Amino acid sequence: MPHVYLLDYVAGNVRSLVNAIEKVGYSVEWIRSPEDVAKADKLILPGVGHFGHCMGQLAAAGYVPAIRGHIEAGKPFMGICVGLQALFEGSSEDPGVPGFGLVKGRLDRFDDTEKSVPHIGWNSANAGRRSLYDLRPESKYYYVHSYKYPYVAGELEGQGWTVATGTYGGETFVGAVAKENVVATQFHPEKSGVAGLRLLKSFLSGEGIQTLGQATHGPAPTGGLTRRVIACLDVRTNDEGDLVVTKGDQYDVREKGDGRSVRNLGKPVELARRYYEQGADEVTFLNITSFRDCPLADVPMLEVLRRASESVFVPLTIGGGIRDTVDVDGTEVSALEIATMYFKSGADKVSIGSDAVLAAEEYHAAGGNLFGNTAIEQISRAYGSQAVVVSVDPKRVYVPKADATRHSTLKTAFPGPKGESHCWYACTIKGGRETRDLDVVELARAVEAMGAGELLLNCIDRDGTSAGFDLELVDQVKAAVRIPVIASSGAGNPGHFAEVFERTGADAALGAGIFHRGEYTVKQVKDHLAERGLEVRMFEG
Ligand code: 1PR
Structure with a gap:
């Protein structure tokens, strides 16, 4: 060779x-x-x-x-x-x-x-x-x-x-x-x-x-940055011990009814390759139970990355469990070391969830001062901010009026159960299991200051509903930061992708269930965006 x-x-x-x-x-x-x-x-x-x-x-x-x-x-x-x-x-x-x-x-x-x-x-x-x-x-x-x-x-x-x-x-x-x-x-x-x-x-x-340098007769120059369509694979071990792609409804990934087994929607590497071939601009893997399993023992996730990167030639992001931790034998392992393992296995970006929320709380408690020791700061210093995504899992909290809370509220077109006209978005950790007294604007500003390069903005209320992205949430976060924002949760048809791009400043949009359930392909989404006159990248065979 x-x-x-x-x-x-x-x-x-x-x-x-x-x-x-x-x-x-x-x-x-x-x-x-x-x-x-x-x-x-x-x-x-x-x-x-x-x-x-x-x-x-x-x-x-x-x-x-x-x-x-x-x-x-x-x-x-x-x-x-x-x-x-x-x-x-x-x-x-x-x-x-x-x-x-x-x-x-x-x-x-x-x-x-x-x-x-x-x-x-x-x-x-x-x-x-x-x-x-x-x-x-x-x-x-x-x-x-x-x-x-x-x-x-x-x-x-x-x-x-x-x-x-x-x-x-x-x-x-x-x-x-x-x-x-x-x-x-x-x-x-x-x-x-x-x-x-x-x-x-x-x-x-x-x-x-x-x-080099010779004139050719190529087509006319084309436009600038495209809208990115990202396919997301929530990965976890099912009750039989297999690593599977799963998908929840508002973060509940178990089947309805008796048994409540973990939904199995396919194998991570196979699905990643399928979405790459359909034209996905990026593929994201989220190890959704990493808060329970020590990531160092999580060799299968590293193997998933290694194998995916052999046939998927677009950026790969990995999230879940990126924080300072202690291995089973008592060795302390830093978030930076964990990220390094992932980068060496084929990841281009790491996505930090729970740890970012805790770091943001400390940042605000310290009056907006940075000490250089958070996972975000350490990883972005070593690999560049573009390698650090912060994944946010916010939940709506309804309030009767704008100043009913110290948090950043917005007037919503979808009033709460008691007719509340306003809401704010509370950050959660551990896959939505624990809600914190930190709003999404506070989080976004803090992690941007720490050097995060991008925000993956989920929304627990919309996750798995196929009701469309939460445009109000995207607007609020876009207005707070300069770094790119990936809209996530709720995509049910290609029109929802067009809507989030046309009506908000979202830099990218992510879908999971829509693709896993086979309702639409990534290509169908992109064809629709192109028909609407939005700049997209088409897959070249
Ligand atoms: O906290 O750093 O260990 O990271 C854990 C990661 O796992 C976080 O990024 C968190 O968002 C994710 N996660 C934890 N639990 C769940 C769960 O579903 N039970 N999944 C979970 C997050 C949400 C999106 C989903 C979109 C689009 N899943 O990734 O793909 O909502 O879904 P849709 O298009 O089907 O509506 P840490």
Whole structure:
């Protein structure tokens, strides 16, 4: 099998990159020291986290001259995500840290006054009528970053680079660059489905270089960031001891009637693959009984991730049990160590539920001060905020008037059982079993301050009802934070997805039962969104 060399310097989900490389027919050799770089013919520099962290690690390990030497020798080189950013002179993320300076220019942060940052999701990498490693203007690629190089027509081209761009909320940024033996992408090809695999193949086979920069006759440039449709798999062990996908009604996952066995809707890896092939933009696994089972003993969940990441080339999120814990033998294990196990097994993001609520309570009790020791802070510091999702399980609490409580209330179009005109949303922990005196706005603001990159906003009242998303809840949370919000709970038909995108600022929408019960496919949902004129990514076979 032909091979490619991958730099082993960085924590993060490199397993997916290895899987993607193997999928297109190559094997991976690891570079573990600067001396190894000389033996690489083709070299890939993956990157996650901070610009400064990435460059700092490369410099500390002595890689910078070796990588520069590889590139100057004219050998094929690919940078991914922060691996693209490293090619520039510097970044406002870490102003004192120099990059390789191969591309003249400095990165800056997306403007978040009118849009969510990080920029997470599927966007274009459009090289116009130039050819760039088989990137196609009609395809979408998976991005996750807060810093970008702003595109100015002709500037990088003047330095000899062929450039592909994306547009996000009025800002046009560099999605990929290529020149001679070098190609780099801001997006993750290993997470960009078939479109990303095509690019990897073009780099590995060397065909990309041969066609680089030549004019092609592709279709007209397409729009910006798509609306994301996420398939969610609640996973737990059933009474027979099998790991199954289940689904509750307002979080009750047991069948009605006698026996009350856990609903079994299928096998996690099989369903994940099915939804990927239907065009799901992401797949989320929630280990819903992790508060009982020690996650370290939860090897099956790690195995689910390993196997899913072999055939699912879109981002995978894993939630459940991510908190400081004590293993069965008494060893203390930090949330960061647990997250690391998940990332190494193929997860791109971890989702934190109960622990985030408790951390938010402490944050407010401490007058809004951070001490750097929460799971969210530790994981986002190590892997970047985009790797940390906070999953919220709120419940409606009705009140007769706006100021009947200290919590953030809203006037609801769906009055309470006693005709109450207002409500607030109380956070819960342990899968909805315990309600806390913390509202969803307090939680959202606290976890954003701690460095969470995204909110997965469930709603216990709507879960499994097929009654549509709680638009009032989504509106309230969107207004409170800048980070992306995933609407969840209540999807019953494709119209509900269109509704949440058209009537709220939701960045993504998640469905579970609608897909597991076979009522609609992900493709049907996306076709409907496209018919409504919403930007979506279609599955490429
Ligand atoms: O608290 O960090 O250990 O994480 C536990 C995780 O497990 C949390 O993310 C929590 O939301 C989840 N969880 C715990 N118990 C349940 C349960 O259902 N009994 N599931 C549970 C959460 C809700 C959504 C569901 C949507 C869409 N499930 O994930 O997929 O509501 O459903 P629908 O489209 O069918 O309406 P920690």
